[in-house]
Amino acid sequence: MSSKQSGITLLIALLICFSFPLLGAEGQSTQVKKVKVQGNRLMSSSKLRSVMDTKEKGIVNKLLFWRKGVHFDENLFEYDLDRIINLYQKEGFLNAEIVETETKYTPKRDKITLLISLNEGVRVKISEINYKFVDAETSEQELNRLAKLLNLKKRSYFRDDLLKKDIIIIEDFYDKLGFPYVKTDYQLTLSESETEVAVTYKIKKGPLGYLDTISFKGLDRVKERYLNKYLIIKQGEQYNPVKIEKSRRTLQSLGMFQYVNANVILNDYSEALPVEIIVRENDSINAKFGVGYGIEEKIRIYTEISKLRFLGGLRKGVLYIKHSSLEPINIDLKLIQPGIPTPYSAIILNPFYRLENEPGYKIERVGGNTSIQQRLTEHSSTSLTYTFENNYLKSSVEHKTPAERRNTNDDIRLSNYRKSSVTWTLLRDTSSPRFYPDRGIILSNSITLSGIGFNSDFHFLRVIPEARYFLSLKKGYVFATRLKLGYLKDLTADNYIPIEERFYAGGSHSNRGWSRSALGPLTADNEPLGGMSLIDGSFELRTPLWQNLTMVWFFDYGNVWLENMEYELDELRFGVGGGLRYATPFGPIRLDIGSPIKDKSKKVQFFISLGQAF
Numbered sequence: 085m086s087s088k089q090s091g092i093t094l095l096i097a098l099l100i101c102f103s104f105p106l107l108g109a110e111g112q113s114t115q116v117k118k119v120k121v122q123g124n125r126l127m128s129s130s131k132l133r134s135v136m137d138t139k140e141k142g143i144v145n146k147l148l149f150w151r152k153g154v155h156f157d158e159n160l161f162e163y164d165l166d167r168i169i170n171l172y173q174k175e176g177f178l179n180a181e182i183v184e185t186e187t188k189y190t191p192k193r194d195k196i197t198l199l200i201s202l203n204e205g206v207r208v209k210i211s212e213i214n215y216k217f218v219d220a221e222t223s224e225q226e227l228n229r230l231a232k233l234l235n236l237k238k239r240s241y242f243r244d245d246l247l248k249k250d251i252i253i254i255e256d257f258y259d260k261l262g263f264p265y266v267k268t269d270y271q272l273t274l275s276e277s278e279t280e281v282a283v284t285y286k287i288k289k290g291p292l293g294y295l296d297t298i299s300f301k302g303l304d305r306v307k308e309r310y311l312n313k314y315l316i317i318k319q320g321e322q323y324n325p326v327k328i329e330k331s332r333r334t335l336q337s338l339g340m341f342q343y344v345n346a347n348v349i350l351n352d353y354s355e356a357l358p359v360e361i362i363v364r365e366n367d368s369i370n371a372k373f374g375v376g377y378g379i380e381e382k383i384r385i386y387t388e389i390s391k392l393r394f395l396g397g398l399r400k401g402v403l404y405i406k407h408s409s410l411e412p413i414n415i416d417l418k419l420i421q422p423g424i425p426t427p428y429s430a431i432i433l434n435p436f437y438r439l440e441n442e443p444g445y446k447i448e449r450v451g452g453n454t455s456i457q458q459r460l461t462e463h464s465s466t467s468l469t470y471t472f473e474n475n476y477l478k479s480s481v482e483h484k485t486p487a488e489r490r491n492t493n494d495d496i497r498l499s500n501y502r503k504s505s506v507t508w509t510l511l512r513d514t515s516s517p518r519f520y521p522d523r524g525i526i527l528s529n530s531i532t533l534s535g536i537g538f539n540s541d542f543h544f545l546r547v548i549p550e551a552r553y554f555l556s557l558k559k560g561y562v563f564a565t566r567l568k569l570g571y572l573k574d575l576t577a578d579n580y581i582p583i584e585e586r587f588y589a590g591g592s593h594s595n596r597g598w599s600r601s602a603l604g605p606l607t608a609d610n611e612p613l614g615g616m617s618l619i620d621g622s623f624e625l626r627t628p629l630w631q632n633l634t635m636v637w638f639f640d641y642g643n644v645w646l647e648n649m650e651y652e653l654d655e656l657r658f659g660v661g662g663g664l665r666y667a668t669p670f671g672p673i674r675l676d677i678g679s680p681i682k683d684k685s686k687k688v689q690f691f692i693s694l695g696q697a698f
Contacts, residue, residue, distance in 0.1 A: 114156045116140050117195040123183065123202045127172065135171050136164040138198070156196050161185075165200070172204065174244040179205035179278055208242045211280035218288040230257050242272075242281050251285075258289055262322045265290030265353055293323030293348075296356040302363040306340055310398050314338070314427045323348070323357055333462065335363070338398055338422055342366055368392050374670075378693040380592055380600050381408035398422050413439040429458040443601045444612040445583045448476040451503075463514045469507045472538055476500050480583050481611035503582070504540035507532040515554055519671040519696070522562045526552040534585075535575065542582055543575040548618075552698055560628030566698045570618030573648045586614025587644050592691035593698065594620055595640040596678030597659020599689055604644025616648035619656065622698060632667040638697070640678065657683065663691075671695040 119140045121129040133139065138161050139154050165182050172180035186199040213236065215227060233253050235246040251268045258266040266289050273282040298319055300308050315331045317324070325348075332346040342364045349358045372388040386406040394401035399421050406414040419433040435452035451473025459465045477499050508531050515524030528550050535543030550568040557563055570587040574580060590598030601612040620642035629635045640659040645652065661678035674693050680686040 114189070114194060114196050116154045116156050116198065117190070118197040120197065120199045121202070122199065124204060126177075126204055126207065127175070132168055132171065132200075135167045138164050156198075161198070168200070168202070176207045176209075176242040176244075177205050178208050178242070178274070178281070179203075181205070206279050208274070208279060208281050210236055210238055210240055210242050210283055211275060212282045213238055214282065214284040216284055216286050218286060220289050230254065233257060236283060242283075247283070254285060254287060258287070259325055262292045262324065263289045264293040264323055264325075264348060264350055264357060290353055291355050293357045294355050295319055295321055295323060296358045298359045298361070300361050300363065302365070304365055305368065305393060306363075306365060306398070311335060313423060316427075317359065328359065332361070334427060335361070337459070339400060340366060340392055340398060366392060376694055378408075378592070379691050380693070381410050384408040394419070410441055411438065412441055413437065425456075426458070428460075429456060431456055440584070442584070442588075443481075443599075444588070444614060445480045446478040447584050448478060450474050464510075464512045466508070466510045469509075470505075470536070471507065472502070472504045474500070474502055475582070475584070477583070481607050481609070481613065482583065501541040501582070502539060503534055503542055503585075504536050504538045505532050505534035506536050515552070520667065521554045521564075521696075522556040523554055525554070526550075542580075542585075544581050544585065545571075545573045545575060546585070547571040560634075562624075562626040564624040564626060564698070565622065567621040568618065568642075570620075570644075571648060572616040581616065583614055586616065587618035588612055588614050589618060589620050589642050589644045592674075592676065592693045595622075595642050595657060595659045596638065596661055596676050596689055596691060596697070597640060597657070597680035597683075598678075598686065603642065603657055605646045613646075615644035615646045615650075617645040617650045619643060619651060624697070626665070629664070634665040634667065634672070636663045636665060636676070638662065638676070638678070657681075659689075661689075665696075 116138060117140060119133055119136070119138065121132050124132060138156065165185070169180055169182065180202065182200065182202050184201040186201070188197040188199070189195070213231070213234075215222075215230075234250045235253075236242070236250055247270065251270065254268045255266050266287065268288075269286040271284040271286065273284070275281070295317055296319060298315065298317065300311065303311075314334045316334075317327050317331050328346050328348065332344050335341065336344045340363075345362045347360045347362065349360060368391065370390045370392075372386075374384075374386050376384045378384060384406070385408070386404070388405075389403045391401040393399065399419065402418040402420070404414070404416040404418075406416075415437045417435050420430055421432075422430040424431050432455040433452070434455065436449070438449045440447050440449070451471065453469050453471040455467050455469040457465060457467040510529050512527045513524070515521035515526050530546075530548045532546040534540060534546075548568065548570050550566065552566040553564070555563045572581060572585070572587060588601040588604065589595055590603035591600035594600075595603055601614075602610075604615050605613040607613060621640070623639045625637045627635050627637075638661055641656050643652075643655055643657050645655070658681040659678045660681060661676060663674060663676035665672035665674055671694055674691070674695065674697070676689075676691040676697065678689045678691070
């Protein structure tokens with residue numbers, strides 16, 4: 085390109101750039117240059133400006149000089165002044181007022197500076213809180229219970245938002261006592277000095293409610309007689325919204341319905357309250373199929389087929405088939421019978437066939453278990469499981485062959501053996517939301533006693549307590565941590581535990597500075613042997629990146645020891661790293677890169693999998 089052409093191109097570019105502000109000048113209305121507030125002592129100017137729609141041009145937009153600022157609208161500005169007063173009144177400044185507003189135009193009248201002068205007044209305190217019942221009195225004990233629940237207290241500053249919350253609390257309080265028509269109003273009385281206010285709640289309880297007919301709507305294939313046993317409400321008893329909601333949740337937990345709603349029909353202060361339970365049934369057969377890839381599992385293929393009302397009633401059958409590098413064959417059948425022995429429990433029969441291919445062993449398992457699961461509270465449950473299985477240990481990385489460890493007659497026992505065990509678990513889970521928890525805690529404990537009946541070849545005790553905690557720091561930022569411990573003890577004299585029952589650490593769901601099962605006791609060829617004691621923990625900071633993409637920074641720690649109760653804290657191993665999460669409806673697709681600390685012999689580990697690390 086010639087110098088003459090370059091000069092022309094530059095001139096055109098300059099003309100275009102400088103014409104940006106000129107293009108918008110013709111017919112342009114007044115723009116807001118600055119919004120100033122004065123007279124505010126107890127509330128910041130930035131907080132006051134945050135409730136206004138009339139805003140000044142920000143720093144970033146000032147740098148982009150060709151962009152237009154916010155146009156001044158006089159009517160909108162009047163609304164903004166009302167918003168400022170409302171904000172003060174919500175915070176207890178009942179006498180706040182706008183003293184004066186001033187507008188200053190630039191010489192060309194294309195920009196305006198707004199000056200708001202206000203008088204905050206005195207922040208009002210609550211002198212007393214009174215209760216006035218329109219249609220019935222109440223006991224002093226009941227009022228004391230109610231007062232402890234309210235946000236507004238005597239001698240505290242008055243706040244409008246807390247007053248509205250307390251009205252909801254009052255109505256919920258009496259609703260739970262059986263008064264479905266309760267209504268609450270209030271009256272504020274200012275003192276002569278206008279520095280104190282008396283709050284009077286006017287409460288109209290209405291009549292006590294009693295349940296009338298209880299009917300179902302939306303049933304097609306599920307019979308009503310099967311559902312009645314799960315209702316803890318009965319016709320004729322006093323209205324109790326807590327029991328109604330508990331019945332609704334119990335029906336929802338059966339897995340038969342997409343949703344369950346329980347509606348109480350209120351009609352002209354009638355004491356008789358019909359209850360209508362509206363449901364939408366799930367499809368009888370539901371099939372899932374998935375294909376994925378992970379560093380540990382390689383190609384992963386699975387299918388899950390669920391059959392509701394299996395063999396009639398509320399029974400459910402679930403067939404799960406999976407293939408991966410770690411589990412070449414996994415066939416799992418569950419028959420679930422809810423409502424036995426209580427409405428909040430279930431019996432599960434679970435025959436299975438599994439071929440496992442772990443770094444330290446390869447084993448074939450054929451067996452089954454029977455479980456009784458019991459829901460204790462909304463967030464707590466327990467279960468008792470009996471398991472029996474025949475095992476064929478195809479290969480192992482033990483130092484010696486089974487025949488060399490014992491006499492020849494024991495070779496069969498260590499290659500083909502039976503295990504019979506009972507496991508008790510206790511779980512409390514308040515975390516939410518599912519797949520992407522940002523609050524709550526998960527506490528669990530599992531105790532297994534092996535050697536119960538059927539000539540079990542091994543007798544041991546295993547205890548696994550675990551805790552997980554999730555904390556939302558600010559929008560999109562989550563701190564998560566977990567700690568898992570393991571205790572394993574042989575109950576016979578030879579002190580031998582089958583290799584597949586031992587503890588292992590390292591991998592995508594453990595210390596990510598090590599490959600799967602690589603942390604802990606090893607053979608001379610660096611193959612995992614497993615151990616009797618385990619510490620496994622993590623810290624994670626999950627931060628938003630862009631749309632469905634999240635970044636994670638983690639610090640993992642833990643180790644496995646050969647003997648039980650051998651928790652040597654100075655032998656803990658640490659791994660650090662980061663990763664990415666892409667959110668899907670079935671959980672996050674996860675990429676993690678971890679590296680061990682102070683262990684130069686180890687390589688950086690890469691993990692691709694589905695679901696959170698914990």
